[in-house]
Amino acid sequence: xxxxxxxxxxxxxxxxxxxxxxxxxxxxxxxxxxxxxxxxxxxxxxxxxxxxxxxxxxxxxxxxxxxxxxxxxxxxxxxxxxxxxxxxxxxxxxxxxxxxxxxxxxxxxxxxxxxxxxxxxxxxxxxxxxxxxxxx
Numbered sequence: 452x453x454x455x456x457x458x459x460x461x462x463x464x465x466x467x468x469x470x471x472x473x474x475x476x477x478x479x480x481x482x483x484x485x486x487x488x489x490x491x492x493x494x495x496x497x498x499x500x501x502x503x504x505x506x507x508x509x510x511x512x513x514x515x516x517x518x519x520x521x522x523x524x525x526x527x528x529x530x531x532x533x534x535x536x537x538x539x540x541x542x543x544x545x546x547x548x549x550x551x552x553x554x555x556x557x558x559x560x561x562x563x564x565x566x567x568x569x570x571x572x573x574x575x576x577x578x579x580x581x582x583x584x585x586x587x
Contacts, residue, residue: 460508460509461508461509462509462510463500463509463510463511463512464509464510464511464512465511465512465514466511466512466513466514466528466577467514467515467516467521467524467525467528468513468514468515468516468525468575469515469516469522469525469575470515471489471497471499471513471515473574474499474513474574475489475499475501475513477573477574478501478511478513478573479501480552481549481552481553481554481574482503482537482549482552482554482573483503483504483545483548483549484501484502484503484504484511485501485502485503485504485505486499486500486501487500487501487502487510488500496514496515496517497515498512499512499513499514500512500513501513503537525575526573526575526576526577527576527577528577529577529578531578532578533570533578533579533580534577534578534579535573535577535578535579535580536579536580536582537579537580537581537582538582538583538584539581539582539583540583541583542560542566542567542568542581542582542583543567545581546560546569546581549571549581554571554572555571555572556569556570556571556581557569557570557571557572557578558570563585564585565584565585566582566583566584566585567582567583568580568581568582568583569581
């Protein structure tokens with residue numbers, strides 16, 4: 452019997468950043484992500500991937516802005532909307548840890564029918580939801 456076909460998986464999402472090192476520091480220290488890869492590409496650029504600690508799914512490819520158009524997009528890649536959703540199994544724990552690490556939350560935590568949520572900004576101003584989904 453043959454194995455089931457492997458479905459496509461979203462592996463990486465590119466996030467344009469000003470500087471590799473400041474981005475790695477923020478995502479690993481403040482958000483608790485792990486650095487998965489940091490490879491010098493030999494042309495002054497790097498292949499830098501971070502993802503939530505222990506996650507096996509989608510990661511962020513941190514890409515340093517090249518040129519004026521990309522530099523202008525840093526922090527505004529989703530037009531001011533929440534563009535990233537960080538799921539947690541313990542909202543209070545992660546909200547407290549992130550706040551202590553200097554993460555800027557734009558609102559007080561809310562408890563909605565779909566779960567506990569608060570919007571925060573990364574170091575560039577991109578908006579994220581910290582979200583603990585409601586149990587079914």
